[in-house]
Amino acid sequence: MGFLSALKRTVIGRPIASKHAHLERLAIPVGLAVFASDALSSVAYATEEVMHVLVRGGTMAAYYKTLPISLVLILLMVTVAISYSQTIYAYPNGGGTYSVSSDNLGRNWGKVAGASLLLDYTLTVSVSVSSGTAAIVSMFPQTQPFMVPIALGAIALICLGNLRGVKESGILFSLPTYGFVVTMIVLIIFALTKAVTTPATPPNLPDDHLLQIPAWLLILKGFAASCTALTGIEAVSNGVPAFKAPSPRNAVRTLWLMIVLLGVMFLGVSFAAVQFGITPMDSSQEGYRTVLAQIAAKSFGDGSVMYYATLIATAAILFLAANTAFADFPRLASLMARDGFLPRQLMSQGDRLVFQNGIIILAVVAGGLVVAYNADTHSLVPLYAVGVFIGFTLSQAGMFIRFRRQKALLAHRLHVEDARGMSPDYPAAKAERGRLNRKMAINLFGGVVTFIVCWILLITKWEQGSWLVVIVVLGLMMLFYGIRRHYDYLAQSLSVGNQASDLKAIKSLTLLLVPRVHKGILHAIQYAQSSAPDCRALHVTLDAEKAKSVRNDWITFGADMPLVILESPYRSLIEPVIEYIDELRAKEPDMFITVIVPQAVPKHWWQGLLHGNAATAMKWALGSRKNVVITSIRYFLP
Structure with a gap:
């Protein structure tokens, strides 16, 4: 039980099962x-x-x-x-x-x-x-x-x-x-x-x-x-x-x-x-x-x-x-x-x-x-x-x-x-x-x-x-x-009707964000390869020399996945990814794109202050784009 859950239980008490609702009834x-x-x-x-x-x-x-x-x-x-x-x-x-x-x-x-x-x-x-x-x-x-x-x-x-x-x-x-x-x-x-x-x-x-x-x-x-x-x-x-x-x-x-x-x-x-x-x-x-x-x-x-x-x-x-x-x-x-x-x-x-x-x-x-x-x-x-x-x-x-x-x-x-x-x-x-x-x-x-x-x-x-x-x-x-009016509109707009029979296979693409090559992203690579036949690794670079190092490590590691290097002239880690995804969506609007973001989970809560969280920023940036899914793959720090 997390800290907030424990605090909630202390303040308002333990949950009451639905089958006990009748016991909560009041006498006169x-x-x-x-x-x-x-x-x-x-x-x-x-x-x-x-x-x-x-x-x-x-x-x-x-x-x-x-x-x-x-x-x-x-x-x-x-x-x-x-x-x-x-x-x-x-x-x-x-x-x-x-x-x-x-x-x-x-x-x-x-x-x-x-x-x-x-x-x-x-x-x-x-x-x-x-x-x-x-x-x-x-x-x-x-x-x-x-x-x-x-x-x-x-x-x-x-x-x-x-x-x-x-x-x-x-x-x-x-x-x-x-x-x-x-x-x-x-x-x-x-x-x-x-x-x-x-x-x-x-x-x-x-x-x-x-x-x-x-x-x-x-x-x-x-x-x-x-x-x-x-x-x-x-x-x-x-x-x-x-x-x-x-x-x-x-x-x-x-x-x-x-x-x-x-x-x-x-x-x-x-x-x-x-x-x-x-x-x-x-x-x-x-x-x-x-x-x-x-x-x-x-x-x-x-x-x-x-x-x-x-x-x-x-x-x-x-x-x-x-x-x-x-x-x-x-x-x-x-x-x-x-x-x-x-x-x-x-x-x-x-x-x-x-x-x-x-x-x-x-x-x-x-x-x-x-x-x-x-x-x-x-x-x-x-x-x-x-x-x-x-x-x-x-x-x-x-x-x-x-x-x-x-x-x-x-x-x-x-x-x-x-x-x-x-x-x-x-x-x-x-x-x-x-x-x-x-x-x-x-x-x-x-x-x-x-x-x-x-x-x-x-x-x-x-x-x-x-x-x-x-x-x-x-x-x-x-x-x-x-x-x-909003709920009525949604009910009408989301009604399936006869469209269930029109379902057909869709094309999907998986993009794995790679900050650098290390043991923490191994599970993310395995998950990406199993999620869709078309998988690509993305690395956003702020430094050309560092990009060469990441490319060499990726080749040495031997992952069966192409690596795409995106340059960021304005030092943003988010904008190049968004631009790349928008280009893909412009070519194929009906394609589903899954963006996998490896996320470090520290052993102690205060250690989280020492690590960035690109997943949250990416979710905010891509949340309004159609057919784009953000997935966080957590790896736990020793």
Whole structure:
């Protein structure tokens, strides 16, 4: 095993056999940690984003809209979850929104859904680690200048955890997820207890004249900001195959457990923030603390053990919330690669049964966003959620079309059976029709609601940069089109058709590069003579006297192969060979030319610095020439 292979095994672990793939499936507790950490972690910043908007109104009436907006959002959560429960059972092989849209709305809408979700998963990583960095800065203000390096380090560690495999990453991330849930519940209980014994604290709001916003627009903007809490809900439906059997049932149970926990924690944090009169702070402000950190200080006491425990748990789950994207982005990318819209390298699973290429790409792109936006959560959030609500809408519409087609097929079957005198089972058909009608109603209602919310998000966040989402999605669509067009062109161009019967013998020529005559090239000479009847030895000379010596040695050695001496007036060892080969190809374009390059392999790696490697340079130089093959024959130095 080489050094790099040994290092790889040490870092990401030993390979896992394909037959053991079923052992890597997740139970509900671990599945919740893998697929729900994104949604659950949004509790740490969703309320704060709502308040960022509402406090700009400068009035008590606007501030106290935090709780009503939270309640409306919980109803939206339930609506979306009901729809995705149906999706999980309808598509047990995963794929979620992408598969639903492609199958029922057409390939183009499937690409829109795929582009939106790929963007959303990337933003999930950037927003989560940036928010986790903010939690660290709340605990240790002296770390504020190092927010970007901290965020990048977190992405690297999460990437490494996922490269080690699904099961290992799930176990690794279970403790922070459940630690966060427990600390949030304890925090909410303390806040409720104080609410009973202590009157509510009025907030310190800016003056009314600072910013005049119409009440209806303020509420819409606040609701749009709250929708960041819904990002990640679709993750479970994308990763159904990762659950233990029966996969659909376990996935649905995980989805509803996530919704219950998310709803309770989000509403509890919003209530505590309003009860304590807390307002959000700017990340550049001295003594900056997140809203959640301020709630913890009010509930447990500033600097107490539970205060730090809450912030540590918050930072941990925010960092690890990116794991949801690392679990789903590679799966979605592999599905789209299978359909020819992304490079095929994204389809292959690595040694640890994970889509390692997708994991690495996600880490690199998300890290670039962290650097570009200086790890500022508030700057990244406007780009967030728009993409996922596009996916929500397409998923609801796709499931509505699916159930409507099933209803039409049911009616057609009854009509055919009746026409053939087969006595259709009308009671069972009526029950089935009623079930389909209920499902259609759920998806129609959910689709209308998520479509409206999508436009609210797009319009209210337009000035903050939501227009970038539109540009990126369109750019990805063009990329998908270009990749699929390339693969379709190759498939057509490389199709064998009836050409197999036209195969005929071709002329071939072997050229052996001879730097000088020594024992190391003996095997190369034998291989060259056995590979083709027409073999020639080539020697590129920079010195006429040396050329005479090589010619004399070649004659003395007695190799049954002509030696061609090529002069190099410009001291290049590569150009004369290329020119010679081009001349041969010009005379006979269909001839195959094999260039054999003897290559020395030193005993120790550092000795390689003392030897040239003409094979690599020759491959680069001749790589684009048709019917030219480069072969390296290694000889080992003592």
